[in-house]
């Protein structure tokens with residue numbers, strides 16, 4: 001019977017070309033959609049790695065003021081820390097958690113070079129946003145007197161640079177090969193662009209004591225602290241540093257913004273694809289309905305020759321399955337290029353699940369589209385079907 | 390071989406009722422070659438369809454090879470159609486997308502056979518109708534007479550005891566028609582029971598017995 005199906009399909013290849021293209025294109029759309037969804041889901045289920053509730057990020061702006069910046073920042077820091085509402089405060093670069101800004105550098109160890117996200121922060125960051133260490137320790141401000149800048153890296157960076165060795169105590173070089181950093185500790189995750197971000201290599205560098213550029217204060221306030229305190233805080237700062245401005249962001253809001261940035265395009269893509277697929281399914285249903293209806297004579301003949309209704313239905317389903325298999329194989333040839341050529345930075349496993357999912361959905365759609373017309377047509381009376389032809 | 394008792398067929402549509410067959414009693418013996426004649430619309434095709442189990446009678450009893458047909462349930466009737474009966478139609482009903490040999494194999498798909506057995510049986514059947522040299526052709530590449538010979542090969546490939554032919558020469562000129570009757574006659578001589586509907590007296594004369602229908606009633 002399979003051989004019979006292949007012959008039937010092969011001898012009608014021109015008629016089927018359009019159908020194959022349609023299924024092929026749907027497969028690719030589904031593959032893309034499934035990849036996108038699985039990629040984001042897999043990222044989402046990985047831990048964030050830090051706390052953001054009741055954390056504010058306050059950017060300090062010295063504007064036209066150029067006098068004694070460092071001292072003013074230190075005074076502000078002490079002022080903020082003094083409030084009973086503040087549990088902990090840390091000073092860092094403007095790429096605070098969930099911020100829109102990014103920094104990265106090439107970091108080398110022996111022959112391995114990799115691009116790593118970099119944040120400059122003082123000793124308080126791990127406490128302020130609660131980043132647990134899994135190896136070594138978080139650097140101290142006092143460590144800045146050493147020859148190398150102390151850093152803390154995440155597990156991903158450790159794995160990339162050191163494979164199975166421990167990173168603690170190792171010296172890292174910059175792009176030019178100059179020994180620059182010393183690893184003081186390793187943390188697990190740090191997804192600073194929120195849950196949907198991929199777990200990427202990351203490095204925290206100790207903020208130098210004379211640094212006047214990195215002036216964002218990350219403040220962990222007590223639960224229930226509100227805008228009244230925020231106003232008090234800002235007022236105090238403007239009296240310490242005349243002409244400076246501040247900008248306070250709640251990390252919960254910044255996180256939401258990051259989510260929106262990821263989810264809105266995904267949602268739009270999902271809606272567009274759904275409409276596309278509904279259209280394809282309707283089109284497929286129409287084509288199959290028509291082509292099966294055109295074969296009433298054949299159905300009557302097969303029934304007269306001893307085929308049962310089920311056999312006729314199975315034949316039509318078999319035909320569409322063979323066509324779909326062919327289309328999916330054509331699609332696969334294209335789809336496997338993504339992991340093979342590493343087109344996007346997505347794990348091969350994600351592509352694998354996406355391929356399986358897209359294939360399953362294709363088969364469900366074609367089965368649903370073919371089942372109704374074929375079971376309907378198989379039920380016609382052979383005498384009548386033969387008479388019509 | 391074929392026994393009909395008090396068979397009646399009424400076609401009902403929303404507005405009209407047609408009495409297509411009225412109290413038909415028929416007994417065709419094994420090895421007989423019977424022809425059915427009658428004016429258009431008198432119920433010849435209906436009778437053949439009822440004998441061939443393509444249609445259920447409104448009333449009456451049908452027996453094939455001593456077996457009474459009790460139910461017209463799809464699952465019960467399909468194997469009977471497949472094993473006992475071979476059909477030949479006026480308009481051939483070949484599947485255009487299949488080659489001659491694949492068309493001939495169709496009845497064998499619905500019973501347990503291997504691809505090899507199917508091929509052998511189909512080749513054998515095509516040989517009997519003199520089309521061994523046209524196996525890979527497609528129906529569109531054949532003449533009307535050749536198409537009907539393919540249809541005959543398809544009807545006999547499963548070695549049924551009964552062959553039913555509804556105006557098998559209706560679409561053919563007399564030379565080709567003769568050829569078809571010759572084949573049917575030789576099949577009959579080899580033991581097949583044949584019932585054939587025809588409009589042609591000359592054809593009917595070559596059969597053992599003639600049944601005449603008029604307005605759904607048997608008049609001869």
Ligand SMILES: Nc1ncnc2c1ncn2[C@@H]1O[C@H](COP(=O)(O)OP(=O)(O)OP(=O)(O)O)[C@@H](O)[C@H]1O
Nearest residue numbers: 384400401407409428429430431432433434435436
């Ligand atoms: N499916 C049907 N529904 C309603 N009436 C039908 C149906 N099939 C046949 N009839 C009617 O039954 C009668 C007998 O039809 P049938 O096809 O058996 O005639 P026939 O003798 O084979 O005619 P012809 O020589 O033209 O082929 C006709 O009056 C026809 O209109």
Ligand SMILES: [Mg+2]
Nearest residue numbers: 433434435555
């Ligand atoms: Mg007729």
